[in-house]
Amino acid sequence: MTAQHADVLIIGGGLGGVAAALSALRRGRTVIITEEYPWLGGQLTSQAVPLDEHTWIEQFGATRSYRELRDGIRDHYRRLYPLTAAARREPTLNPGAGLVSRMCAEPRAAVAVIDGLLAPHISSGRLRVLHGVRAVAAVRDGDLVTSVDVEDATRGIRTTLSATIVLDATETGELLPLANIEHVTGFESRHDTGEPSAPDEAQPENQQAFSWCFVIDHIEGEDHTIERPDDYDRWRTLQPEFWGAPMISLTGPDPRTLEIFTRTFTPTIDDDPLAQLADQRADGGDRELWTFRRILARRLLEPGTIDSDIVLVNWPMIDYIGGTLTGPEPSKHLEAAKQQSRAMLYWLQTEAPRPDGGTGWPGLRLRGDVTGTHDGFAQAPYIRESRRIKAEYTVVEQDLSIELRGHGKPKQYDDTVGVGMYRIDLHPSTGGDNYLDIASSPFEIPLGALIPVRVDNVIPAGKNIGTTHITNGAFRLHPVEWNIGESAGALAAFCIERSLAPRQVRADPCLLDEFQSQLARQGVELHWPDVTGY
Template sequence: MNNLQEKKKIVECDVAIIGGGFGAIAAAQACLERGLRVVISEQYPWVGGQATSQALCVLDEYHDPISEAGVGYSRRYGGFRQSLRKHYQEGYRLSEFGRDQLYFNAGNSMNSMVVAEPPAALKVIEDLFEKSGGKDRLTIFTNYVPTDAVVENRLIQSVTCDSDSPNQPSLEIVASFFLNGDETGELFPILNLPFLIGAEAKSEFQEPHAPDDAAPDSVQSFTYCIAAEFVPGGSFVISKPDDYEFWKEKHGDYFYLDAPGARADDPALMFSAKKGRNDLPIPPAFYYRCMVDRANFDDPRLPYSRTIFNVTGNDYYHENAIGKEDRQEIYGRARSLAKSYLYWLQTEAPRDEGGYGYPELRPMPELTGAPDGIAMAPYIREGRRLRACQIVTENDISTATAKEARGSHFRDSVGLGCFIIDIHRRNGAPSLSQMSRPYQIPLGALLSPELDNFAVAGKSIGVTQIANGAYRLHNVEWAVGEAAGEFAAYALEEEISSQQIGGEQLKEFQSRLVKAGVPLCWFEDVSFDDPAFEAIQLLSVCKLLPMSREHLRFNPYYSVARSRKLADFVFDRLDEYGVDYGSLRRKVVEIHCTRFAQLLIHVYRLLERQKWPEPLLRATNQPDGDVESLLFNDVIPEGMDETDKHAYKA
């Protein structure tokens, strides 16, 4: 449409998602499945963020306790993972090795259990939208950025987005609910929302590893990922970048073969594992984020192995681009760094067998949508972060401060995450890594106290910079987006504002999430397909049940005889809340074959038929107090002596 014919196009919908990042995909799917009309506006030609335009569909999940059995993530995310696998399993001829894999990994990547090439991920996302009803109710506008908004009486009325193409009109998106779906929080300044950026001062959140003084420009590095395949005997050396020597001087200390455990004085090999310092293994650099391993396939369409380089060599930490007027120039310099690292790989990287340079590395523009084989969009680790109703901090998740098996308990949990606190080198500050506890995502971290029809559907939620290091990964960003989409649908159906909800409303919303297969509390042995999943999750999040301080197990199918103290604990609490459970306690506790999961289903259905007691709905984030370890149903029985045997027979 000619810009002269129509200066502005008005688009109406139920939910507008401004920014089409990875979390936005989950949000859109949730809204579509609830029957809503959805509009997504996205800056780049491809929606999907990390998985597509940023060329990083190497799902960065914490291998344990994230489980192939549907633990630690939702049913929808599990479906996305399986669709990525099926793209290769059903679309290509596999080798014997590929067919024999119990959980297929197209690239045999050491960093991820599920990988895919960006166009494959885009195709899976498009199919996901179609199956969710997107053909009739979803509109996507690419190459658009938000520039203005109208807000009245705490409600966003519309958001205006402009195209980078002179032939496209501006969009005025009118919606009942708005979600921030990008990874830099571009809507926050447009909406005049307070936000966090860079490093907070230690005095603000009392985080042990925060600096004494705030450093707003100290933002994590971002990366232009490189897609390449290895063609034995080939030569695909790019032209030497004009600024190659500049980057060798400025960033050359990081030009080495990188993989977990490697460093400049102890680099990885390209194709072989090695023992590094202290005899710790260092995996091959090529297979660190490998998308396609030729060993998995017997198909002429995949003749060579393909990988993504997203390492210290192309991590750009020299400037913060967030909110800068010259952001595109900064991105241009970061892209030049990536080209220089690619040239170094092709010409100077030490070869495993001796010599230098891997000219056989062919950049793959067909995988990135950009002519140089470098991602069309930068991989953003950290942008603006909403000053939300709830701010998650280092103290909530770090093993140094959270001493139990899980991070802080949030009564308003809407999803789960698990990853180390991994903060890449920052503009003006070094990297930081800490172990973390498996953690929850509180609803309050998605919501602003300033607006009534808004939520965050990506990594720009209310977390500190340190907590962001654990909340920025694929599965967590999806979980945030899915919860935001579900909340938008719930708020519109129930005609409520997007302020923190509690009591009956919170219970109803969490019930809705759990029925959709979203976990709220960490149990490594309870999947979203478990018949007791709903009861276990909802009774745990409201703290009718305590959770072990020592492990993530629930042991749902032990008998009540094995967990009598825990059963008594549950019924004692029901007594405190004045719940009339009739003869249920006698029936399920005195019959030794009753499984604990069955007991919880009885209790949950009882509460559903009656009115949940208000004190239970008001349960707080506070710990249970001094609950003895023997309470949990994981005690290994000792052997019997003669007295025990006699008593048992009697």
């Protein structure tokens, strides 16, 4: 067994982990970051999901480094792709013209930008990236985590990693049980949180669905139909009580109103991508599934460049509610989620209704070259809910809900370390709950939600902060995860420079003010602007 040490150890290379690494590195710290999959970037890359963002993202409500990421993706297309003259002139270019976000793009574009942001730090020797490893053990000495063992599953090699400050940026809060750090999963009880939408009793195994996404295009006249899945009949007839139709179909509940309706799916659509504008306040954008999460629009490129739009399938029909990844048999549920997605693809290729009265789109082609896999599916499942620390401050429904607060103005905290905005958007759950959609106000990220109640040198850097099952539905999206990670990395560096524990920074008004001032100087927005229209 080998050993490595750095100032900051980041377990997990998702968006929060990347942002944390950049933040600590830019403050002169040495960093080790681990990642299970080939690509850094988590939900944006290995999970293949384009950015989910709020309406005002082009003006405010994100950190400066997050804007570097977004600008870098746009520049990637401007430098390397034969854009049309009109697309090249568009200052807020949306490469996919998808309706879920004003920045829908291929995962490889994000990989290129992330790798570029980290490259000088790798060259300096201050950043070490360990790919293909997963945390398997942790050692605690009192209230300090002294080391974490990671294992390369392919070669069976273990490495012991140590650091002054350890960040958990994994997708499911994997370090928390390994280090015996107090945490929760699933639904908290109304008695514990006071949340009106919470159940009477805690439901730790009742968690949001996760999804195994895939990428497709459509080549008319060709047949790319996959082999019929062995368990296709089972998936084809699966129908939760609240769904209103088999899940493997185009019919299901509206996430906001719960009204049962049928979506359209038109691979031959010939829209004007520059006329599309994503606005999640007004419309979820999922009425037409081909444009919903489109990640490259054919008509933004010179004619003949590509034969089809490229589309990510991350739709309600592939939400897996058969079990969790934090309970027993996670590998069983991972495989089942992929089988559900495979069944959806086969249905699209063979049974989906066409405008001409026919059925099936055999020209739908899996694009494993886009996802970086042999089977055409994303490298990793798209995970919406993590284990969450028991924190010094837990964000609850009452902090976000416009109905409960009586207005839509931003919630403010004295210990703010960033901002975020999204509706409380909970997908169907493993406990049989339908969508839960709650209009929420813009919010700040309280430092108290990043401080575990007991352990002194561990900071969460993703979806594992002190939120509830309900408020996680607003905090789990890309720009918020990035801001959490960036502030966690900055906090780690600040504590190392001054030989402090993170909780000491929050407890001392002078230290807190100094830390917040540093965040502001590096481009972290601590408050929302005073504008109307929230």
